[in-house]
Amino acid sequence: MPYTAPVEQITFILNEVVGLPDVSRTEIFAEATAETVSAVLTEAGRIATDIIAPVNRSGDLTPARLENGALRSSPGFAEAFRALAEGGWIGLAANPEYGGMGLPQALNMAVNEMVASACLALQLNPMLTQGQIEALEHHGSDELKALYLPRLTSGEWSGTMNLTEPQAGSDVGALTTRAERADDGTYRITGQKIFITWGDSDVTRNVCHLVLARLPDGGKGTKGISLFMVPKLIPDQDGNPGIANDLRVVSLEHKLGIHGSPTCVMSFEGARGWLVGEEHKGMAAMFTMMNCARLGVGVQGVAQGEAALQQATSYAADRVQFGPIIRHPDVRRMLAISRAEIFAARSICLACAVAIDMARATEDKDWAARAAFLTPIAKAYGTDAGTRAADTAIQVHGGMGYIEETGIAQYLRDVRITSIYEGTNGIQAMDLVGRKFADGGAAATALLDEILDEAKAAQTDQPDLANQVWQAAETLRETTLDLIERDLPERFAGAVPYLSAFARVLGAHYHLLAATRGGSVTLARVHITRVLPQFAADLAAARAGLEDLEALDDALLLGQMAV
Known part of the structure; x- marks a missing residue:
C-alpha cells in the first residue's frame, strides 16, 4: 500500500x-x-x-x-x-x-x-x-x-555533523581530530570521522561539514573541543562553490537499512575550516544541532511506525484467512496497540516542539525547562514506539512479512538506527535522570502536576479513564521523588524503564486530552487499558537499583559458568 x-x-x-x-x-x-x-x-x-x-x-x-x-x-x-x-x-x-x-x-x-x-x-x-x-x-x-x-x-547546499571517530563514539571527549591555526585566520583540520550521514551528495551543490576538533592548547575532554565549518568546496569571493577542500570520502558503510542515505567515513587532510563560536567551546554549539536532531530523530521513529502501520492495516484488510484477518481479535489487538502508541509518541514529539516554540517566543525559563525535559523522552519513546510498530507490522503480514518483495521489512530495517544515532536511547534515559534532574525534579513535577490537574478536570466526561491516568501520574511522581534522592549509578541502572514509564503516562495524558476534545475515546481506552498498565512494571525495574546487576559475574554473562 x-x-x-x-x-x-x-x-x-x-x-x-x-x-x-x-x-x-x-x-x-x-x-x-x-x-x-x-x-x-x-x-x-x-x-x-x-x-x-x-x-x-x-x-x-x-x-x-x-x-x-x-x-x-x-x-x-x-x-x-x-x-x-x-x-x-x-x-x-x-x-x-x-x-x-x-x-x-x-x-x-x-x-x-x-x-x-x-x-x-x-x-x-x-x-x-x-x-x-x-x-x-x-x-x-x-x-x-x-x-x-x-x-x-x-537547499542549494546541505549540512552534516561530524562528531564520531573510531575510538570515540559516545565518549566525544576522546576524539583525536586536530585543528591548527593558520596565518589567514582560518584553521587546518586533520583527522578521520565515521558515521557521517550524507557526508557527500550529488543532490546539492556543496556539502558543509560541522567538525569537532581540538586545538593544540585545547584541554582534555569535551571542554577543550572546538567546532569548525569545513566545506567540501571552498566558497569563492562571490559565495559560489570554488576549489575542492582537502577532505574526501574514504568509503560508504554497508548498513542494515536506510540504504539510500550515504553513511560516510570522512578524512580531513589539512582541510580549511572556519571557527564556529569560541575556541574550546565547540560542544555548546554542537549541542544546539544535536538537540534539534534528537527531537527530529524521535519524529523519524514515529514516521516509520506510521508508514509500517498503514501498510500492515491495508494488508490485514485484504488478506483473507477464515475471513479478512483485520477482524481476527489478535490481529486487531496488534494494530490497535500500534495505532495508540504512534498517536502517543507523535503527541509527545509535537508537545516538545511546542515547548521549544513557546520558550523562544516568551523567553520563559519554565518553557525552556519543559522543552529540555521532553527532548530525551521524545527521542527515545518516538523511536522505540516506531520500532515496535514496524516489528508488529511484519507480524501482521505473517510469513509474507519475512519476504522482501512485500517491502514491509524495509521499515524495520530503516527505523532500527533511530534508537542508536544522535545518542542511544540508553544515553537519553541517563540524561533524563541525570542532567534533567539537576533542578531537583522541578521540570518533572511541573509536568506531572499538569497531568494530574487535567485528569481531575476530565473526570466529568471520562471518569474511568481519567482515574487511571491520575493514579498512574501520582505513582510516577512518587518514584520520581525516590530516584532524585539516589546517587547517579543507582538512577542510571533504572533510567531506561523510568523513561519508558514516564512516556507511557505522558502518552495516556495526551490520549485523555484528545478524548475530551473531540478525539477518539475508543483509541484512548486502548492506550489507557492496554499500554499504560505497563508503566507499573517499568517503575518496578526503575526502583530495582544496581546491586543485582553488579553482582552478576562477567563469566555468567558470557555463558562460561553454570547459573
Missing part, C-alpha cells in the same frame, strides 16, 4: 492536544494562523505522498554508491530532493532574514514526519541541514551566517 500522509490526525493533535494555537498567538509566530497551518500541512502531505514516497523503495534496492570517489545517489532522489528545496520546505522554521519562513518548529516537525514516513533515507539530508542552520543561527559569526545560511536554507 502506498503511504498516505495523515494530515487530519496531525492537524488535530497540533490544534487540540499540544497547544499550537498558543504558539500562534505569540508575536513572533503570529503568521502561523490556522489557515497557514492547514495550507502548509495539506501541501506537505501531498508532496510526501505523491513525490517523496515513490522513491523510497528505490533507495532500499539501489543504495547510494561511490564511483571514482564521487557519490551517486539512489534513483529519483535528486528530483525528490529538488521538490523539497524548491518548495521552501527545508527553511520552514529558519530565520526569514536568510530566506526562511520563520514558522514554528512544531509545524516543521509535523512536516518532517510526513517526509520521513515517505522516505527516511532522503529526509535525513534536510533534517541535518536544518540542525546546522539552527547551530549557525545561534553560534555563527555574522560572516558565516551571511555566507552559509541563505544557501543552506534554500
Whole structure:
C-alpha cells in the first residue's frame, strides 16, 4: 500500500492536544494562523505522498554508491530532493532574514514526519541541514551566517555533523581530530570521522561539514573541543562553490537499512575550516544541532511506525484467512496497540516542539525547562514506539512479512538506527535522570502536576479513564521523588524503564486530552487499558537499583559458568 500522509490526525493533535494555537498567538509566530497551518500541512502531505514516497523503495534496492570517489545517489532522489528545496520546505522554521519562513518548529516537525514516513533515507539530508542552520543561527559569526545560511536554507547546499571517530563514539571527549591555526585566520583540520550521514551528495551543490576538533592548547575532554565549518568546496569571493577542500570520502558503510542515505567515513587532510563560536567551546554549539536532531530523530521513529502501520492495516484488510484477518481479535489487538502508541509518541514529539516554540517566543525559563525535559523522552519513546510498530507490522503480514518483495521489512530495517544515532536511547534515559534532574525534579513535577490537574478536570466526561491516568501520574511522581534522592549509578541502572514509564503516562495524558476534545475515546481506552498498565512494571525495574546487576559475574554473562 502506498503511504498516505495523515494530515487530519496531525492537524488535530497540533490544534487540540499540544497547544499550537498558543504558539500562534505569540508575536513572533503570529503568521502561523490556522489557515497557514492547514495550507502548509495539506501541501506537505501531498508532496510526501505523491513525490517523496515513490522513491523510497528505490533507495532500499539501489543504495547510494561511490564511483571514482564521487557519490551517486539512489534513483529519483535528486528530483525528490529538488521538490523539497524548491518548495521552501527545508527553511520552514529558519530565520526569514536568510530566506526562511520563520514558522514554528512544531509545524516543521509535523512536516518532517510526513517526509520521513515517505522516505527516511532522503529526509535525513534536510533534517541535518536544518540542525546546522539552527547551530549557525545561534553560534555563527555574522560572516558565516551571511555566507552559509541563505544557501543552506534554500537547499542549494546541505549540512552534516561530524562528531564520531573510531575510538570515540559516545565518549566525544576522546576524539583525536586536530585543528591548527593558520596565518589567514582560518584553521587546518586533520583527522578521520565515521558515521557521517550524507557526508557527500550529488543532490546539492556543496556539502558543509560541522567538525569537532581540538586545538593544540585545547584541554582534555569535551571542554577543550572546538567546532569548525569545513566545506567540501571552498566558497569563492562571490559565495559560489570554488576549489575542492582537502577532505574526501574514504568509503560508504554497508548498513542494515536506510540504504539510500550515504553513511560516510570522512578524512580531513589539512582541510580549511572556519571557527564556529569560541575556541574550546565547540560542544555548546554542537549541542544546539544535536538537540534539534534528537527531537527530529524521535519524529523519524514515529514516521516509520506510521508508514509500517498503514501498510500492515491495508494488508490485514485484504488478506483473507477464515475471513479478512483485520477482524481476527489478535490481529486487531496488534494494530490497535500500534495505532495508540504512534498517536502517543507523535503527541509527545509535537508537545516538545511546542515547548521549544513557546520558550523562544516568551523567553520563559519554565518553557525552556519543559522543552529540555521532553527532548530525551521524545527521542527515545518516538523511536522505540516506531520500532515496535514496524516489528508488529511484519507480524501482521505473517510469513509474507519475512519476504522482501512485500517491502514491509524495509521499515524495520530503516527505523532500527533511530534508537542508536544522535545518542542511544540508553544515553537519553541517563540524561533524563541525570542532567534533567539537576533542578531537583522541578521540570518533572511541573509536568506531572499538569497531568494530574487535567485528569481531575476530565473526570466529568471520562471518569474511568481519567482515574487511571491520575493514579498512574501520582505513582510516577512518587518514584520520581525516590530516584532524585539516589546517587547517579543507582538512577542510571533504572533510567531506561523510568523513561519508558514516564512516556507511557505522558502518552495516556495526551490520549485523555484528545478524548475530551473531540478525539477518539475508543483509541484512548486502548492506550489507557492496554499500554499504560505497563508503566507499573517499568517503575518496578526503575526502583530495582544496581546491586543485582553488579553482582552478576562477567563469566555468567558470557555463558562460561553454570547459573
